[in-house]
């Protein structure tokens with residue numbers, strides 16, 4: 001269920017066995033050549049390719065955003081969120097995964113997962129061709145963004161002046177701190193999403209059927225045997241039930257996987273009772289929501305036309321360069337560089353960085369407020385208090401992103417209608433440590449932008465304060481706190497809501513083989529199983545989870561021929577794929593909702 005980052009790679013790997021049939025159900029439609037264009041990646045958040053979620057209003061964050069709610073975009077399209085993301089390819093630190101293993105998850109240490117990251121990779125970066133940490137035989141392309149602005153060189157230089165070297169941040173032998181150009185999931189300057197990497201190359205396999213615009217509402221679990229037997233879905237406004245001979249694999253992402261599980265009767269019994277469901281299995285589904293909070297609130301103006309602007313990418317020259325795989329259109333949302341650094345708040349016993357800088361040779365005003373800031377939810381009032389109407393600024397930005405958040409959020413059901421949005425709660429600054437780390441990150445980012453490396457561009461922090469922070473001393477800690485609470489942004493690394501852990505872990509939803517505790521033939525395979533966020537963006541991690549799951553499933557079903565389908569209670573019987581009969585009660589398990 002779900003043709004996103006994890007779902008696409010599992011479908012690929014499982015259909016390597018011609019004896020196995022895979023039906024990949026995806027709520028969204030097909031991706032297109034437009035979604036391959038890197039520079040407009042943030043625009044897709046304003047389209048139907050996005051589920052369009054926003055989290056609940058919190059009193060002390062997202063104050064400068066529409067309805068005071070932070071948007072939580074998720075891809076609703078073939079390729080899932082890999083089709084609308086920024087394409088940044090990072091894996092995280094060795095110790096991040098060793099911790100997963102130490103949390104009771106054998107098989108998930110760095111040494112275990114590194115071969116999985118490498119198996120899928122087609123690394124096209126010349127200087128990494130002889131690295132033992134990269135591979136060029138997979139189908140997930142990784143390349144340098146073909147276009148590099150002089151500002152990117154200044155960013156690397158500024159880092160070197162501060163004592164940081166230029167690193168391959170996916171090489172664990174190199175210093176865990178340092179600066180770099182981004183490694184991105186693209187090929188010839190175009191996006192490579194899960195569909196391009198893992199589905200299109202195998203589109204002729206007869207044992208893979210992809211059903212688009214197919215929205216799953218529940219997994220049907222036989223309460224007697226606690227076995228997942230089928231899924232209930234709608235397609236073309238018709239209800240259907242699809243039987244699974246072997247397994248149901250839930251890869252609907254960190255918001256929708258817990259949502260579907262809870263509507264299937266798997267979740268916290270007390271919460272399910274609140275919406276009228278009797279829990280089939282009492283598990284902490286929806287807890288442990290993690291996110292990498294950041295802020296897009298720093299804009300540095302420069303005195304030359306070197307940055308990416310809307311006009312700059314709308315010229316015939318820019319278009320023809322893009323057709324040759326070059327030029328500013330190939331830069332994902334303007335993002336060119338990353339840095340991993342330590343703030344004075346860092347309390348990591350293993351010396352890992354606690355802050356990432358995301359450097360963009362563009363800023364929220366580069367398109368005069370047309371789309372970038374709308375994707376972030378920034379209101380007109382907030383935006384125009386800082387920027388002039390109609391002005392496309394020459395500016396760059398540095399986003400400080402916290403790497404190891406302590407605050408946790410939660411996904412809950414709003415009611416017993418599976419078409420209604422879940423309740424998404426997260427107080428990003430619940431932990432004061434997270435807040436203070438973000439403040440330190442903002443200060444260090446300003447220091448970097450005002451270092452001699454950027455002096456030749458006369459880089460100047462936007463002197464207009466963020467709306468709502470006018471009465472706080474500009475550049476003080478209190479100002480940065482105010483900025484964070486108003487222009488609250490995240491990197492959309494929502495994860496952890498179906499936490500992986502052993503049966504002894506009271507918070508675990510799936511075991512280390514990704515099987516839902518206490519339910520047979522049901523796995524969750526996506527970013528929701530992440531027990532603790534690695535110091536990485538989560539797309540490559542989601543692919544790796546899919547790769548791992550495929551290995552586990554292959555081991556679990558060694559026989560080449562599929563077993564005969566087991567007996568099904570009457571509502572589940574029928575052909576592999578069938579129309580729902582009029583008036584037929586929903587074959588729900590543990591649920592009382594009817595249509």
Ligand SMILES: Cc1cc2nc3c(=O)[nH]c(=O)nc-3n(C[C@H](O)[C@H](O)[C@H](O)COP(=O)(O)OP(=O)(O)OC[C@H]3O[C@@H](n4cnc5c(N)ncnc54)[C@H](O)[C@@H]3O)c2cc1C
Nearest residue numbers: 002004005006027080081085086087088216526527537539
């Ligand atoms: C704007 C943005 C930028 C990002 N940038 C980066 C980046 O640069 N680098 C990076 O590493 N990470 C990035 N991320 C995060 C990363 O892309 C995600 O963590 C990752 O794609 C999650 O993969 P997944 O398989 O867990 O879920 P998804 O890729 O979201 O897949 C879930 C799929 O399930 C489908 N689905 C959901 N519910 C149903 C249902 N009921 N029935 C049928 N199908 C359903 C969805 O439509 C979707 O296709 C970004 C995220 C966003 C939103």
